[in-house]
Amino acid sequence: MNVSGGQATDFDAMIVGAGFAGMYMLKRLRDDLGLRVRVVERGEGVGGTWYWNRYPGARCDVESLFYSYSFSPELQQEWEWTERYPTQPEILRYANHVADRFDLRADIAFSTSVDSARYDEARECWVVSTDDGAVSTARYLITAVGCLSASRVPDFEGMDTFRGPTYHTGQWPHESVDFTGRRVAVIGTGSSGIQSIPQIAAQAAHLTVFQRTPNFSVPAVNRPLKADEIEQTKSEYDQLRQAARMSPSGTNPADPIGHVLELPDEVRTREMNQRWDYGGAGFMSAFLDTAVNPEANEVVAEYVRDRIREIVGRPEVAELLMPRDHPIGTKRICVDTDYYATYNRDNVTLISVRETPIDRITEHGVVVAGELYEVDDIVFATGFDAMTGPLNAIALQGVDGVMLRDKWIAGPRTYLGIASAGFPNLFMITAPGSPSVLSNMMVSIEQHVDWVADHIAYAREHGIIRTEADPAAEETWGDHVNEVANMTLYPRAASWYMGANIPGKPRVFMPYVGGVGAYRTLCDEVARDGYRGFNLTTRNDVSAAGDIDAKTPVPADS
Ligand code: NA7
Numbered sequence: 001m002n003v004s005g006g007q008a009t010d011f012d013a014m015i016v017g018a019g020f021a022g023m024y025m026l027k028r029l030r031d032d033l034g035l036r037v038r039v040v041e042r043g044e045g046v047g048g049t050w051y052w053n054r055y056p057g058a059r060c061d062v063e064s065l066f067y068s069y070s071f072s073p074e075l076q077q078e079w080e081w082t083e084r085y086p087t088q089p090e091i092l093r094y095a096n097h098v099a100d101r102f103d104l105r106a107d108i109a110f111s112t113s114v115d116s117a118r119y120d121e122a123r124e125c126w127v128v129s130t131d132d133g134a135v136s137t138a139r140y141l142i143t144a145v146g147c148l149s150a151s152r153v154p155d156f157e158g159m160d161t162f163r164g165p166t167y168h169t170g171q172w173p174h175e176s177v178d179f180t181g182r183r184v185a186v187i188g189t190g191s192s193g194i195q196s197i198p199q200i201a202a203q204a205a206h207l208t209v210f211q212r213t214p215n216f217s218v219p220a221v222n223r224p225l226k227a228d229e230i231e232q233t234k235s236e237y238d239q240l241r242q243a244a245r246m247s248p249s250g251t252n253p254a255d256p257i258g259h260v261l262e263l264p265d266e267v268r269t270r271e272m273n274q275r276w277d278y279g280g281a282g283f284m285s286a287f288l289d290t291a292v293n294p295e296a297n298e299v300v301a302e303y304v305r306d307r308i309r310e311i312v313g314r315p316e317v318a319e320l321l322m323p324r325d326h327p328i329g330t331k332r333i334c335v336d337t338d339y340y341a342t343y344n345r346d347n348v349t350l351i352s353v354r355e356t357p358i359d360r361i362t363e364h365g366v367v368v369a370g371e372l373y374e375v376d377d378i379v380f381a382t383g384f385d386a387m388t389g390p391l392n393a394i395a396l397q398g399v400d401g402v403m404l405r406d407k408w409i410a411g412p413r414t415y416l417g418i419a420s421a422g423f424p425n426l427f428m429i430t431a432p433g434s435p436s437v438l439s440n441m442m443v444s445i446e447q448h449v450d451w452v453a454d455h456i457a458y459a460r461e462h463g464i465i466r467t468e469a470d471p472a473a474e475e476t477w478g479d480h481v482n483e484v485a486n487m488t489l490y491p492r493a494a495s496w497y498m499g500a501n502i503p504g505k506p507r508v509f510m511p512y513v514g515g516v517g518a519y520r521t522l523c524d525e526v527a528r529d530g531y532r533g534f535n536l537t538t539r540n541d542v543s544a545a546g547d548i549d550a551k552t553p554v555p556a557d558s
Helices: 020-032 073-078 088-101 191-203 227-235 237-245 265-278 281-285 294-311 315-321 388-392 441-461 471-486 516-528 539-544
Strands: 010-016 037-040 114-120 125-130 135-143 166-168 183-187 206-211 217-219 334-336 348-352 358-361 365-368 371-374 377-380 395-397 426-428 464-469 534-538
Touching (some): 010 020, 020 088, 183 365, 206 365, 217 281, 237 441, 237 516, 294 315, 426 441, 464 471
Parallel strands (some): 135 426, 183 377, 217 334
Antiparallel strands (some): 464 534
8 A cells, every 4th residue: 555655564553663662562462453554663773772772781670570561471471580670781681582482573664763743633543653655554553662862961062172072971982981081970870870980980990970869779789690599580470470560669678667656766777788798779668658758758868868877988079969859759769779879989089069060061071160070071961851752742632733742831641651542543662650760660551561562452253443542531641640640759859750851841740649559450451441531433334424445445454
C-alpha cells in the first residue's frame, strides 16, 4: 500500500523504542497475539536507557535479581547476574540476550527515529513517518520511549568555544573515554553525577565538581552475588515477584518498623544504622511517615547529614554536600559507591554554584563568580527533559489536528498514564500519570505492557477498531494523581518529577504516587469493567456511518 507517495509498510502495531518496554511489547503482540509488529529504535542496538547511559559508574539502583523480566520463567532461571547492583554493561548484555533469545531483532528497525505520527480518522489508523523517509500505517501506536531519554545540556554561554571534549552522561560515547592525567569538570550532582564522580576522580589528574543542589545519597554496598543467594532467590521467584508487583515501589525492601515520630531515639537510629549498613534504596522504607510528615522526614534527613559529616573530612565541604532544600526521598534517592568519601581526595574540588551560578564556559574551562576553572574535559551530568520530553519530541497528532505537545502545554494529561483523550489507539508505556519513575521500572513496564496487550486482544475479540480515553475519565484521573501527590511531601522538591529542571516547563507532579500494587489493582478493575473510561468504537458502529474498510483498506487486524 502506498501512502502519501512514501514507501509504506503496514503493520498492526508500531512501537517506538526498543528498550525493555519496547522489546517486551513486541514479544507480547507478535508472539501471543500474532500481530504484525514493527519496532522503530533510534539506537543501533536494543537497551534504551541502558544503551545510551554508558558513563563511568553507570549502575542500576534496583537489585539485579529484581531489575529483570519476570515474564519468562526460563529466562529468569537461566540468566546469571554477577553483582548485587548490575552495571550498565551487564544490563546491556542482558537486553541483548533477551533480543536474541526471543528473536526480536528481525522486527526492529534500528538507527531509525519516528519524526511524526498522525491519527487518520478516516482510516482509523496511525500514519507514522520515520527519518529514513518511510511512511507506514498501523492500527495501534505504542510509545516505549523511556522516561529519561531526552538528555539536556543547559544553555551555558560560550558552550561552543570550549576547546576540549564534552560529554553528556546520557549520551556517552561507545568507545571508552580515558581521563588519565586530565583535568575534568563534572557539572551536576544528580544520580548520574554521583555515580560517575568517584570513578572519574580515581582516573583524572584533577576533578572539579560543580554542584548546584546537593542530593541525598545512600551507600549501595554493592558486592558480587553468591551462588547460594542466587539459587535461593530463583527458587522463590514466584512469590518474590508477586510481592514486588503488589508492593508500593515494585521492590522487596524490609517492611517499615513503624512511625518514626512514635519510636524511641535508639530504635530509630538502630533501624537506620542497619539499613545504611545493608545498603540500597530500602533505607527509605524504614518508617511509615517520612513521605508525608515533614518532621518525620527531617529525622531521616538529619541522619544522612550526620553520615556526611562523619565521612567527609573537611567540615566546609561536608556542609556544602548536605541537602537542605528538599525533604529526603522527594527526589529519587541516589545509591552510590564511595560518593561522599571521594571529596576527601586531594585531586577533587567541590564548587558550589548555588549562590553564584556558572557564568559561562570559555575555551579553557568553566567560569564561576569571575574565576576560571581550567579543565581539559567537561562532563555534563545535567539530566533529562524527563517523562514528557521524549513524547513531545515526536510530532504526535491526534484527532482534529491537535498535537500532543500542545494538549500538554500546561502539563501532561493522561488516563491512567497509558492513554490520552483525542489520541485513539495510542498507548504510552510508563507515561506521566503512572507510577513509572517512582518504581522499579521493570515491574511497571511489565504491568503496562501486559495491560496494553490485553486491551488490544479485547479490542480484537470484540470487533473494536478504535479505543480512546474519555475526556471525563482523564480529568478525574488527573485530579486523583494530583490529590495523592499533594498528600505527600513530593511536590515540595524542585525535582524533575515536577518538571522543575527545565526552564519554562510547567510545574506539574508527573508520576503517580499511589503505589505500584494499588495502581495495578485499579488498572485490572478498569479492564474487568470492559475498559471503563475508554470510548470503544466497533467495526459495526463505523459501518453504520459508512464502512471504513469499504472506503480505505486498512490492514486487517481483527
Ligand atoms: P538529574 O537528577 O536531573 O541531575 C542533574 C544535575 O544537573 C542536578 O544536580 C542539577 O542541579 C544539575 N544541573 C542542571 N542544570 C544545571 C546548571 N545550569 N548549572 C548547574 N547544575 C545544573 O539527572 P541525572 O542524570 O543525574 O539522574 C536522572 C535520574 O536517572 C535519577 O533520578 C535516577 O532515577 C536515574 P539542580 O538539582 O537542578 O539544581
